[in-house]
Amino acid sequence: MALAQLYLSMFLAFFKIGLFGFGGGYAMLPLIQQEVVFDNKWITVSEFTDIVAISQTTPGPISFNSATFIGYKATNTSGHGTLASILGAAICTFAVSLPSFGIMTLVVTFFFKFKENRYVLAALYGIKPAVIGLIAAAGIMLINGFNFIDYKSWLIFSVVFLASIKRIDPILLIAIAGLAGFILY
Amino acid sequence: MQSAFFHFTSTKQPRNMKKYWEIFLVFFKIGAFTFGGGYAMLPLIQSAVVDKKKWLGDKEFIDMLAIAQSMPGPIALNTAIFVGNKRKGVKGSIFSSLGIILPSFITILLLVIVFTQFRDNTVVESVFKGIRPAVVALIFAPLLRMGKNADITWNTIWIPIAVALIVGLLHISPVVIIILAITLGILYHRIIKKIINR
Known part of the structure; x- marks a missing residue:
């Protein structure tokens, strides 16, 4: 794919992610x-899961992290050099932040009107329960043959799930799971 | 200059x-x-x-x-x-x-x-x-606590379950869900509630 075309479609995808996120x-x-794995096929499901793991162990919000990671990776895999890939990462990160920028600038300007606007409040009532469903959907979408290869995967899943409910630090849990993977596979 | x-x-x-x-x-x-x-x-x-x-x-x-x-x-x-x-x-x-x-x-x-x-x-x-x-476990684990914080009750629990199934299994875009949630939120709280209260 031509580089400019790839940049444009990445920009649009991440702008959409920023706007509806x-x-x-x-x-x-x-x-x-949906955007990067199913629709555009820039990365695989396993790579996507790896990005989530990396995001849980490095500073910064997950949407920035995946924008930077995918921007680089997608440009690189389509046969372009390091510099073009870094620019790709910058474009995606810029695109995902842009909607927040516009919206929050409006919010500052009309702060109190926003806070008490009945339509804004009513819209938020609708979004709140949907967001919980979206998180569950994120989990469901990652349960597949690429991430769960055998019974050992389910064993790791169960242990980490219970430990996390007991509020054990996620970074520690990921480190332990990585060690378990090294020993078991 | x-x-x-x-x-x-x-x-x-x-x-x-x-x-x-x-x-x-x-x-x-x-x-x-x-x-x-x-x-x-x-x-x-x-x-x-x-x-x-x-x-x-x-x-x-x-x-x-x-x-x-x-x-x-x-x-x-x-x-x-x-x-x-x-x-x-x-x-x-x-x-x-x-x-x-x-x-x-x-x-x-x-x-x-x-x-x-x-x-x-x-x-x-x-x-x-x-x-x-x-x-995947780390994504599922905080859901229960979050559900309580978002004031999900037995009357509204169908909403997150429906969203999870529609997006997670049928791969309907979350953009559609967000637009629907905004529309239904406004419809319910600004119009339907008023009619019921009348």
């Missing part, structure tokens, strides 16, 4: 996955 | 720029040292912006938070844009955004460059085979 973090995952 | 230029760069510019760089630095530090995304950053932003710099009052910060988290986009970025803009207008919010974005941009860029080299390495692959199911 309500609920932050995990709630944005189904949207990101 | 030269003196005008000199005047512009030497006296006026540095003093003004100092405030912008101060905004940049505050958010750069927060961006660099908070792991695990948005919500982990909020206490740090509050202590820097409200307690130390006194750019916002306590109540103003809480009010801003309520709005920042209901708007699309990461809450850390939304907060940075709000604070930057309050402090120094649109230019201030450009500096605060760059501050919060750059640390993760640089970290991930370095990681992805290394990652694309070592992805086929068998050790890396077996480590990630262990990590992938753990990631």
